[in-house]
Amino acid sequence: MTVADELKTGFEFKPGLEGVPVTLSSISFVDGKKGVLEYRNIPIEELALKSTFLETSYLLIWGELPTQDELDAFEKEIRYHRRIKYRIRDMMKCFPESGHPMDALQASAAALGLFYSRRALDDPAYIRAAAVRLLAKIPTMVAAFQMMRKGNDPIQPRDDLDYSANFLYMLTEQEPDPLEAQVLDVCLTLHAEHTINASTFSARVTASTLTDPYAVVASAVGTLAGPLHGGANEEVIDMLESIGSVENVRPYIENCLKTKSKIMGFGHRVYKVKDPRAIILQSLAEQLFEKFGRDNYYDIAVELERVVEEKLAYKGIYANVDFYSGLVYRKLGIPTDLFTPIFAISRVAGWLAHWKEQLGENRIYRPTQIYTGTHNAPYIPIAER
Numbered sequence: 350m351t352v353a354d355e356l357k358t359g360f361e362f363k364p365g366l367e368g369v370p371v372t373l374s375s376i377s378f379v380d381g382k383k384g385v386l387e388y389r390n391i392p393i394e395e396l397a398l399k400s401t402f403l404e405t406s407y408l409l410i411w412g413e414l415p416t417q418d419e420l421d422a423f424e425k426e427i428r429y430h431r432r433i434k435y436r437i438r439d440m441m442k443c444f445p446e447s448g449h450p451m452d453a454l455q456a457s458a459a460a461l462g463l464f465y466s467r468r469a470l471d472d473p474a475y476i477r478a479a480a481v482r483l484l485a486k487i488p489t490m491v492a493a494f495q496m497m498r499k500g501n502d503p504i505q506p507r508d509d510l511d512y513s514a515n516f517l518y519m520l521t522e523q524e525p526d527p528l529e530a531q532v533l534d535v536c537l538t539l540h541a542e543h544t545i546n547a548s549t550f551s552a553r554v555t556a557s558t559l560t561d562p563y564a565v566v567a568s569a570v571g572t573l574a575g576p577l578h579g580g581a582n583e584e585v586i587d588m589l590e591s592i593g594s595v596e597n598v599r600p601y602i603e604n605c606l607k608t609k610s611k612i613m614g615f616g617h618r619v620y621k622v623k624d625p626r627a628i629i630l631q632s633l634a635e636q637l638f639e640k641f642g643r644d645n646y647y648d649i650a651v652e653l654e655r656v657v658e659e660k661l662a663y664k665g666i667y668a669n670v671d672f673y674s675g676l677v678y679r680k681l682g683i684p685t686d687l688f689t690p691i692f693a694i695s696r697v698a699g700w701l702a703h704w705k706e707q708l709g710e711n712r713i714y715r716p717t718q719i720y721t722g723t724h725n726a727p728y729i730p731i732a733e734r
């Protein structure tokens with residue numbers, strides 16, 4: 350059969366699965382034309398203003414906002430499980446300091462499966478324990494690698510600090526300013542879930558084989574790392590650095606358009622307007638600048654957004670979630686190559702929600718292909734090739 354024949358069999362090939370539904374889901378909703386994002390029916394703006402990352406994680410994974418008692422119990426369990434086993438720390442010490450923290454995180458998340466490998470996927474207590482462990486330990490692993498690659502011992506989590514304050518503390522051994530901890534917490538809430546993006550799809554495919562949740566998260570971390578997905582937040586800062594000044598913005602964009610290169614932090618498969626999270630992230634950056642002083646990259650970013658809109662709005666290309674997040678993290682003093690691991694700390698909540706949902710009505714993912722080769726080719730002996 351030729352490719353044309355294959356296409357006649359009724360398959361419609363959609364590169365990148367654009368617009369192809371791959372599951373039923375009630376976890377989140379995006380209206381890309383109106384710029385709407387909801388988690389479990391609640392608008393992201395409401396959650397950013399009124400919730401916390403852990404409460405939002407509970408909402409995503411278990412489908413409802415927790416009562417005060419449920420939230421207290423959940424937070425207590427997370428605090429209890431923050432520490433990582435010394436054998437995981439020892440393993441991480443062998444990682445090369447020059448390695449990317451996303452690779453370190455992917456390997457460490459997978460290593461959790463060596464210690465907690467029981468696959469009781471129909472036991473709600475197992476599901477809860479795995480979700481708690483992953484939410485609790487991933488920030489500790491990210492901070493531990495940061496310390497170890499600088500030649501220092503990891504900083505132990507502090508039980509008196511909440512989730513985001515504790516993460517910032519483990520990175521610096523300094524108790525963060527309350528505004529810094531609060532801003533980071535809102536960033537985590539904003540990044541926690543986004544329907545069937547590439548890493549979540551990867552998580553669901555892995556989950557559908559009924560493997561363990563650590564493998565599910567490790568495969569999603571690997572997928573998030575790429576520059577077309579979560580890795581773009583790091584690339585945005587590199588781009589702002591290479592542009593260097595507001596005057597250089599227009600020639601930079603014109604050159605990208607001429608050479609058909611992507612402008613990092615812009616464009617989205619679903620949003621055809623400015624990403625609602627970018628609007629909130631920009632205001633978080635401004636709050637930090639007001640208290641701690643402006644970042645000189647901000648003016649470049651604002652001009653970049655203006656020129657990209659002027660040139661590309663007609664194609665529906667606007668700032669996405671990765672455009673302003675890096676400016677927030679930079680102001681929090683976080684190194685650029687930790688931006689994507691921070692995205693992972695947050696998105697693990699969404700991945701876990703999808704893992705749990707996938708297990709509910711599981712069928713293994715096994716799509717098809719359109720074969721583009723030939724048939725019955727002769728085997729040519731090596732001497733005759």
Ligand SMILES: CC(=O)SCCNC(=O)CCNC(=O)[C@H](O)C(C)(C)COP(=O)(O)OP(=O)(O)OC[C@H]1O[C@@H](n2cnc3c(N)ncnc32)[C@H](O)[C@@H]1OP(=O)(O)O
Pocket residue numbers: 365546576577578579581610611612613614615616617618619664666669670671
């Ligand atoms: C958390 C996240 O994952 S958010 C996304 C983070 N990624 C980035 O910021 C990287 C830059 N952006 C991109 O590469 C893309 O916009 C993606 C990967 C996000 C979406 O990709 P797709 O939906 O496949 O869009 P695709 O790449 O086909 O682009 C469609 C058109 O818009 C253009 N376009 C899309 N994004 C950009 C961009 N950032 N800069 C310039 N042009 C762009 C493409 O060149 C293409 O133009 P054409 O139709 O004239 O050929």
Ligand SMILES: O=C([O-])CC(=O)C(=O)O
Pocket residue numbers: 542543544545546547618619669670
């Ligand atoms: O939805 C997507 O394609 C990308 C993503 O994860 C997000 O925007 O948060």
